Amino acid sequence: xxxxxxxxxxxxxxxxxxxxxxxxxxxxxxxxxxxxxxxxxxxxxxxxxxxxxxxxxxxxxxxxxxxxxxxxxxxxxxxxxxxxxxxxxxxxxxxxxxxxxxxxxxxxxxxxxxxxxxxxxxxxxxxxxxxxxxxxxxxxxxxxxxxxxxxxxxxxxxxxxxxxxxxxxxxxxxxxxxxxxxxxxxxxxxxxxxxxxxxxxxxxxxxxxxxxxxxxxxxxxxxxxxxxxxxxxxxxxxxxxxxxxxxxxxxxxxxxxxxxxxxxxxxxxxxxxxxxxxxxxxxxxx
Numbered sequence: 001x002x003x004x005x006x007x008x009x010x011x012x013x014x015x016x017x018x019x020x021x022x023x024x025x026x027x028x029x030x031x032x033x034x035x036x037x038x039x040x041x042x043x044x045x046x047x048x049x050x051x052x053x054x055x056x057x058x059x060x061x062x063x064x065x066x067x068x069x070x071x072x073x074x075x076x077x078x079x080x081x082x083x084x085x086x087x088x089x090x091x092x093x094x095x096x097x098x099x100x101x102x103x104x105x106x107x108x109x110x111x112x113x114x115x116x117x118x119x120x121x122x123x124x125x126x127x128x129x130x131x132x133x134x135x136x137x138x139x140x141x142x143x144x145x146x147x148x149x150x151x152x153x154x155x156x157x158x159x160x161x162x163x164x165x166x167x168x169x170x171x172x173x174x175x176x177x178x179x180x181x182x183x184x185x186x187x188x189x190x191x192x193x194x195x196x197x198x199x200x201x202x203x204x205x206x207x208x209x210x211x212x213x214x215x216x217x218x219x220x221x222x223x224x225x226x227x228x229x230x231x232x233x234x235x236x237x238x239x240x241x242x243x244x245x246x247x248x249x250x251x252x253x254x255x256x257x258x259x260x261x262x263x264x265x266x267x268x269x270x271x272x273x274x275x276x277x278x279x280x281x282x283x284x285x286x
Contacts, residue, residue, distance in 0.1 A: 005245035009034035012084040013242070014076070016040055016067045016131055017094030019050040021200040022150065025231035026091055026238045031058030033239055035089060038080040040065035059084075067094045068122045073130040086138035089242045090131055092172075093150045096123035100165055109163040117164050124168025128175060136179075136188065143187035146242045149176050150234070151192045153257050173253050180251030189250040191241045196257025199228035229258055 013030045017023040018039025027037045027050075036059040041047050047062035054060035061083055065076040080087060096119075099105045105116045128149055139145025154162055155169035172192065179190035237256045240246045255261050 006239055006243045007034050008089065008239075008243055011035040011088045011242075012080065012086065013037045013089035013091065014040070014080055014087050014131065014135065015091040015093055016065075016127070018091075019043065019046045019062070022195070022198060022231045022234045023091070023093040024050055024054075026093065026235040027054055027060065028057055029232070029235040029239050030089070030091075030242065031060060033243065034058070036060075036084045038063060038076075038084065040067065040076050041094075042066055067092075067127040067131050070130055073134055076131075077134040081138070086142060087135045088139065088142065088145050090135040090145070090147045091150070091238055091242070092128040092131055092148065094123075094127050095150065096120055096165065096168075099123065100162065106162050106164045108161065109167075112164050120164040121168050121171075124165060125171045125175070128172050132175075132179065132190075136183065139188045140183065140186055145188045146246070147179060147188065147190040148238050148241050149173070149190070149192035151176075151194045151253065153194055153196050153255070153260055155194060155253075156255075156261065176253065177251045184250045189241075189246070191246070191249055191251065192253045193234060193237050193241070194253050194255040194257060194261075195234055196255070196260045197228045198231060198234065200231050227258065229256070 008030060011030075011034070013027075013035045015023050015027045015030070015037060018027045018037075019041040023039065027039050030037050031054060037054065038061045039047070039050060039054070040063045041050075042064065044064050047064065051060050051062040061080070063076050063079050066072045067076070077087065096105075099120065106112060106120060132147055135145065135147060139147075149172050151172050152165070152169045153159075154166040155173050159166055173194070176190050176192040179188070183190070234256055237254055241249060241254070
């Protein structure tokens with residue numbers, strides 16, 4: 001197998017929220033695949049640091065942008081087009097994680113203030129809608145393009161205390177299917193990645209402290225919570241969906257969550273490591 005179907009030579013990619021964590025690793029991988037990549041964010045200093053690292057890999061550019069603001073998004077795409085040409089890959093990665101970490105914005109829906117609800121929806125749903133609307137202009141003109149939404153397991157499984165965020169991510173997944181259905185016949189694909197627990201510090205773009213159980217790969221942690229993934233795990237999925245390798249995939253929500261969506265309803269029946277020898281013996285009929 002060659003890596004040719006995963007190449008993005010000649011592609012122009014925009015990665016929103018691309019200065020840290022999943023967005024940064026996605027931008028780096030797309031660069032390695034041959035794309036020219038523009039990343040955006042609201043912090044100029046973090047953007048400058050990120051693009052310095054990215055330029056060691058390929059042709060990268062940073063633009064200050066708030067993707068929940070229409071004028072800011074318009075300026076972002078004008079800048080990217082003037083440097084690289086029409087956009088062929090869009091990764092809607094930017095999200096409200098900075099707000100969620102404060103624990104003062106979201107919560108049980110009955111306790112969420114209307115202004116906070118509107119802000120979170122803007123930062124979750126509008127921040128995917130506005131860049132998509134801009135990118136569609138280029139993609140429809142070329143009759144080709146790939147849009148990847150970054151969703152969350154919160155869209156499919158209850159996360160008490162994050163009711164508004166979960167609502168927003170559910171809307172993003174619905175938007176994914178709507179775009180795929182509306183524009184797939186015109187060459188534009190739209191898919192989403194449902195992200196599980198990823199070890200990343202959203203404040204500084206560095207990995208969070210490892211889960212103590214992650215230090216011992218043989219430790220029994222039960223079926224309830226897989227070990228945290230890495231930002232690269234999501235980036236690899238983005239590359240697949242953005243490239244010719246994923247050309248027959250459209251309107252899909254791909255879980256990349258370490259199996260958290262398969263948590264057992266009967267954990268007491270899940271084989272423990274010390275039971276595996278007996279299990280293998282039973283299968284062989286020894």
